Amino acid sequence: MKTLKTVLASVLLTVVIFSCNPDERLEENLGTPPSAADFQNVKDQALDNYTQNFQFDVSDGNVTLTSQNGVQININANCLTLNGNAVTGTIDLEYVELFNKGSMLSTNKPSMGELPNGDKALLISGGEFFVEATQNGIPLSTNCSYQLIVPANLTGVADPAMTLWEGEIAEDDTLTWDEVDDATGQGGVFVEGTEYYSILENFGWNNIDRFYSDTRPKTQIQVQAPVGYNYTNSAVYLSYDGEDSGLAQLDTYDGTLNLFSEHYGQIPIGLECHLIFVTVEDGNWKYAIKPVTIVANDIITFTSSETTIGTEANLTALINALP
DSSP, X not given: OHHHHHHHHHHXXXXXXXXXXHHHHHHHHHOOOOOHHHHHHHHHHHHHHTEEEEEEEGGGOEEEEEOTTXXXXXXXXXXXXXXXXXXXXXXXXXXXXXXXXXXXXXXXXXXXXXXXXXXXEXXXXXXXXXXXXXXXXXXXXXXXXXXXXXXXXXXXXXXXXOEEEXXXXXXXXXXXXXXXXXXXXXGSEEEETTEEEEEESSSEEEXXXXXXXXXXXXXXXXXXXXXXXXXXXXXXXXXXXXXSSOOEEOOEEETTTTEEEEXXXXXXXXXXXXXXXXXXXXXXXXXXXXXXXXXXXXXXXXXXXXXXXXXHHHHHXXXXXXX
């Protein structure tokens, strides 16, 4: 009997050790989730890595600049103003160009366009661009249009269905693309030969785009993130197989159920795609990539054990290598 008591005591001790403080064990397995600031920092750093800087003088008049990928920026320096007044002297131009879904993901610049009813749907991009002119760190305006000439082969072949879109970034860092009114022809973008000619009226984010087209029935999907990860410290993206220059984002979040969603019901049933969960750990990207075939009203779950840690270069290479 003494031996039996000893065995029972040992079993009970084992149960107590592995049953107490479940939250502490969960924390040990998952690690400490990052803060919103930590996650924002890696996105900001990625954007810095894609930023190009130019400098010219107002007296130069019509200025032509060429980007790292061969985009031609034509701007009339005499049109630049500060508070409605003409400026003189040296001008700094900050410029960003994004042509693939890897760079769109790391910078959090997905290609989601607003439909007439307010819903969002995937855009296929001919390039996303940010242009800002400053003097002594103060943003300037322009009272005339400027031009980007974009080689179409950076995203495929020239597509005359492309139009011009302007990007609006909300306080939560969500980017929405709105089509420019009368955005075809001379008011926006047109194709000439193998290039897009984009005529822009304002500085900021602009995009050469068209909506993704798929006639299959649509559905809404939801994605459950690992415990401790939410809309502030992580994100979920959707890469459509066969599309290299468009990236969707599940841009709504249910904190009660810990579910990310594309709540507009715009995902084609039967679509072959890859879901991507991203966050940050110790200054590096933490991510999981999962192949999925969309079924109606699907809920897909990511666990912490599915994630891996890598650099921005690792992550963007993986995303750009997706089918």
